[in-house]
Amino acid sequence: MADDHVQSSGRMQAYSDAIFSIVATIMILPVAHTEIPKDKNLREVIFYQLLPKILIYILSFFVVAISWSAHVWLFQIIRHADDVTTLLNLLIMMIITFLPFTFTLMGTFPEFVLAIVLFSVCIIVLGLVQALVVLHVFRNPQTMEESIRNSENMTAVRNALLLRVLVNAILCTFAAVFAPVTSVISYVFLVMILFSPNIAVQLSKLISKCSGGRFQMSQEVVRRGKSYEMEVNKERVECYSDGVFAIVATLIILDICEKDIPSRTALKYEYKNDLVAALDHDSSVFLAYFGTFATVGLLWYIHHSLYHHLQRTSRLMTMFNNFSLAMIGGMPLAFKLTSLYNDTDFYNNERVAIQLSCVIMFLASISQLAIFVTALFRPEQDLTDSVKVGGQSHYYLLVKLLVYPTVSIIIYIISLTSDVLSVESFHVAQLGTPVLFFILWLIAVKIQRNVQEVL
């Protein structure tokens, strides 16, 4: 019966990944829902009104991503999850889902002690619950991953794991303690969260040294924690990324459903019961929706092709991936601005909106390329044979990865030099990109046939 209460932990991880990814991305909505007057200079709006909110979004995205990677790391030790682990994990998810609130509060009132303390308490409780999971798993070794169960010094492994999950809690304790004195020191501690994996490694060395070897840390776990070396479970990276791509696609339609369906009274008095005219009034929104969806979908497609050929994902790659996802999470903002400034002549706002979209597309796609380039440094470990230099799909994948950086640079340059570029033509270009990928596929198949004929 004991074994029977124990369930494979795969589904629990997939569910956690979904929550993490939605929580990380949903923080774009306060940015995208900012009231922007149509007749103001968009460049000024971006710098004075949007930029602070965008920075908070990116920071919160990375805080959630760091918590996610700690979660991935923790659950690597668990092979099967019993009921207690599952319930504790739900508690972790409850705190994670609450993070956006405390983070927004801190972003709105950075100088208030309460805001810092509330955020810190969340991270401390998170660390404590994760520590409980570690302790529970080590009391029930049958739920553990075999490589860890068979390791020589279990206590050392446990101590290293406990330190790893408690590092953020320790940093936040300091942040909370210093908050009433001066918030600057608190924020120094909070920023250190972004480097917590490295801090954990240094701290474990320090503890080993100070205790004269009494508190031994597992070298294996310490090694795993080293920043570049650390390998991240590929399936979970894919699951997490899928969540971000999926929620971005649906956040856009949500806005349309809430805002672009006229009310019955508006239809009666403004459009004289002519639904066609009412929808035509918002027609630019639909073009913007299909264009944005095409871009998000194709970036997923490239991500899918790339990760299919990765054999191993290092921490550096995951950092690039997180940055790419954070940018893709910005697509609802690009959608909003391009559909808002359709055919307005104020201050070139239309072109600024297009340029911002290009910057987002460029950063998202260039980080995908960076993942591939990182992998090319260690092709033997990281890549499948066919995409290594000289492999038969090497150039196909490379060209796929280069499409969006190239397209976004070209559109950006056109928008700088010419007046012809409108939001409509930009969205039509977005909608045309799938055709480009289809042509690429045709060429790849053609080349393959020729090669086979030569052989």
Next chain:
Amino acid sequence: MADDHVQSSGRMQAYSDAIFSIVATIMILPVAHTEIPKDKNLREVIFYQLLPKILIYILSFFVVAISWSAHVWLFQIIRHADDVTTLLNLLIMMIITFLPFTFTLMGTFPEFVLAIVLFSVCIIVLGLVQALVVLHVFRNPQTMEESIRNSENMTAVRNALLLRVLVNAILCTFAAVFAPVTSVISYVFLVMILFSPNIAVQLSKLISKCSGGRFQMSQEVVRRGKSYEMEVNKERVECYSDGVFAIVATLIILDICEKDIPSRTALKYEYKNDLVAALDHDSSVFLAYFGTFATVGLLWYIHHSLYHHLQRTSRLMTMFNNFSLAMIGGMPLAFKLTSLYNDTDFYNNERVAIQLSCVIMFLASISQLAIFVTALFRPEQDLTDSVKVGGQSHYYLLVKLLVYPTVSIIIYIISLTSDVLSVESFHVAQLGTPVLFFILWLIAVKIQRNVQEVL
């Protein structure tokens, strides 16, 4: 190289499941965001203002769920997805994501021809793209599932599949054609979509008969299409359910982030820069959040325990599951009402909000129980050994499944008979339920030890 462009279709399916589940659930937001004046009779508000919107939400949830099950059915034939299939699937996702808009439009203006035609065109395009996928896969048999590739009459299998994916398109063509004449007939055709799997079976029999056997339909595929018999891929059901649970949990916090953080000016003038007082003003919202999250999380936990012990999921079970998920998607509404009517004395609104929450919780959990009861009718095929009648975990799972129906009935009855029940105590009860499950686990472990000692 051909094989190299071909990628396992698992990730594509998981991504599609995520999009389907978010699209299905996100339609609750127009319901949850309805402006409700605090001083009106909630019972009247529910019947006159909310009920039509709730019905649209449930209908749209089922339309998306039907499309999802057609998608599951279609991709059962694909073992590996090549680039063309992946791109076509992205096109399918684009249409699926657009469905909520056309559906909301139809819900707001049911008598307008344009609304019916727009929705029909979406479903028709969806059917055509799915037909393209079928044709592409049959031209590239190396991407096919082996059991189908080895089947004797490939053309018959293909015809049956084409008919299955085109049934909805045919129904919608009729709906669109009749829309200018009379919308009633159109709606009859649209409602038939909910029964499309059965219609496909009957239609295939009819075609076989009329053509005198020239257009042969595969008996195997036809048999798979029969309503009760049809087996649904369990992994995809889990993936789809996870998506719904995850988005519900995060939709709630999204509302809090957008509405319950005071602006700087409000803080200055209304609360005299006292952040504690400002947050205390919304304190009931936080209790409501944690209570609702606990309920959603535990319903996921029960779902997880149940599906862990299912060996096979029939279409009937999936229907119960979809109904349960549609109810769980209603939790943001329960959250909103209970946090809105905290300590108001108008018309017993507080108690009505609690009763509505109980109804949602009861329907969600009783459908989970229905899944288990359905499985008990065919224990040999559907259940693992330990949860069959007489199995060692049978009662443990049954008690788990009974907790929420019982708790919600008890709270409902208390709310009818006594005045003591407040929204606060309701949320505290929600937060206390995890403890109940922990005690259940302790008892189960205890019994198991006793049994082992006796043996």
